[in-house]
Amino acid sequence: MTPPDSVRERYATLVEQVRAHREAYYLQDAPMVSDAEYDQLFHDLQLVESQYPILMGQDSPTLEVGGEVSSAFAPVTHASRMYSLEDVFSLEELTVWLERAQANALKLHPESPMKWLCEVKIDGLALNLTYRDGKLLRAVTRGDGTTGEDVTHNALTIADIPQELSGNGYPQEFEVRGEVYIGTDDFNAYNEMLIADGKAPLANPRNAAAGSLRQKDPAQTAKRPLRMFVHGLGRSKDFAMTHQSEAYELMRDWGLPVSPYGRVVTSLSEVTDFIAENGQKRHELIHDIDGIVIKVDDLATQEQLGYTSRVPRWAVAYKYPPEEVHTKLLDIQVQV
Numbered sequence: 001m002t003p004p005d006s007v008r009e010r011y012a013t014l015v016e017q018v019r020a021h022r023e024a025y026y027l028q029d030a031p032m033v034s035d036a037e038y039d040q041l042f043h044d045l046q047l048v049e050s051q052y053p054i055l056m057g058q059d060s061p062t063l064e065v066g067g068e069v070s071s072a073f074a075p076v077t078h079a080s081r082m083y084s085l086e087d088v089f090s091l092e093e094l095t096v097w098l099e100r101a102q103a104n105a106l107k108l109h110p111e112s113p114m115k116w117l118c119e120v121k122i123d124g125l126a127l128n129l130t131y132r133d134g135k136l137l138r139a140v141t142r143g144d145g146t147t148g149e150d151v152t153h154n155a156l157t158i159a160d161i162p163q164e165l166s167g168n169g170y171p172q173e174f175e176v177r178g179e180v181y182i183g184t185d186d187f188n189a190y191n192e193m194l195i196a197d198g199k200a201p202l203a204n205p206r207n208a209a210a211g212s213l214r215q216k217d218p219a220q221t222a223k224r225p226l227r228m229f230v231h232g233l234g235r236s237k238d239f240a241m242t243h244q245s246e247a248y249e250l251m252r253d254w255g256l257p258v259s260p261y262g263r264v265v266t267s268l269s270e271v272t273d274f275i276a277e278n279g280q281k282r283h284e285l286i287h288d289i290d291g292i293v294i295k296v297d298d299l300a301t302q303e304q305l306g307y308t309s310r311v312p313r314w315a316v317a318y319k320y321p322p323e324e325v326h327t328k329l330l331d332i333q334v335q336v
């Protein structure tokens with residue numbers, strides 16, 4: 001279907017807006033709009049593309065992992081690509097997604113009962129850690145998914161990230177991914193300290209975490225209360241386990257920080273229970289979340305379901321409806 005000029009213009013504007021917001025968010029760590037507003041623009045872009053696929057160029061933002069690589073850091077090509085997540089914004093959309101994934105998984109492994117790994121979606125910044133012979137070799141941001149920024153010196157200042165693994169049985173070399181975040185209490189305490197010193201407070205925990213990890217001077221990063229939880233695997237040789245939840249147990253034994261909030265369930269109703277429970281106690285968790293991530297727990301099925309250019313086909317992010325935020329910080333100058 002040939003799109004009318006008005007749709008072409010709308011499409012070009014949406015692409016331009018999404019690109020500009022991504023640059024502000026990922027490169028400057030200083031978003032110009034709320035996440036919900038950005039999500040709406042991205043969703044509108046996907047909608048126009050689904051109605052008029054002819055408009056979609058090879059470089060459409062909907063085909064890319066949204067991230068930038070700053071020239072302030074050495075670029076590193078990831079040994080195994082890093083991805084974003086497909087978002088759903090309602091339980092109806094989620095059910096459609098889960099039923100489709102379950103049907104595909106059962107086609108591949110009719111004998112295996114379905115296991116879903118439910119996790120909270122930590123609102124932070126993705127970081128890829130490479131360990132060789134039990135020692136931290138490199139820490140690299142997600143960047144555009146293919147190439148990230150080398151922030152090893154900064155990662156070395158984060159106490160949650162072991163410089164050396166404990167126990168034994170870890171692969172000779174492997175990559176583990178996770179989220180760097182600033183906890184709610186730490187964030188509030190840090191801002192109170194800044195205000196007491198007559199300095200501008202940090203805008204919000206997510207951008208503060210991203211800005212802190214991407215400081216040029218590791219001494220500055222060291223002053224920020226950064227933390228990390230691991231939530232995925234990258235390339236690894238000799239990682240002989242069958243489920244991601246099992247990998248977490250091993251990684252916990254090796255001293256890697258594993259979130260206490262995850263749970264393996266076997267039915268769709270238990271998935272929605274997990275969403276409801278965490279929605280209710282959202283503000284009691286130790287860090288901000290912007291949703292729930294549901295993953296196929298079986299690693300062989302993950303590999304067989306594979307990836308699009310932007311997201312895995314074995315995981316989905318359910319986003320909670322945006323909350324009204326009233327904070328006195330909105331009216332005063334903030335820094336990242």
Ligand code: NAD
Nearest residue numbers: 021025031033034035038084085119120121122126231293
């Ligand atoms: P995303 O943040 O929606 O999801 C992908 C990321 O979730 C992964 O890369 C991973 O780092 C993280 N994650 C957190 N917990 C996880 C867990 N338990 N398991 C697996 N992954 C987990 O995707 P994205 O592409 O990084 O960013 C898109 C989101 O960022 C948007 O939905 C929007 O909310 C926000 N954003 C906002 C602006 C803005 O201007 N406000 C601009 C760009 C992006």
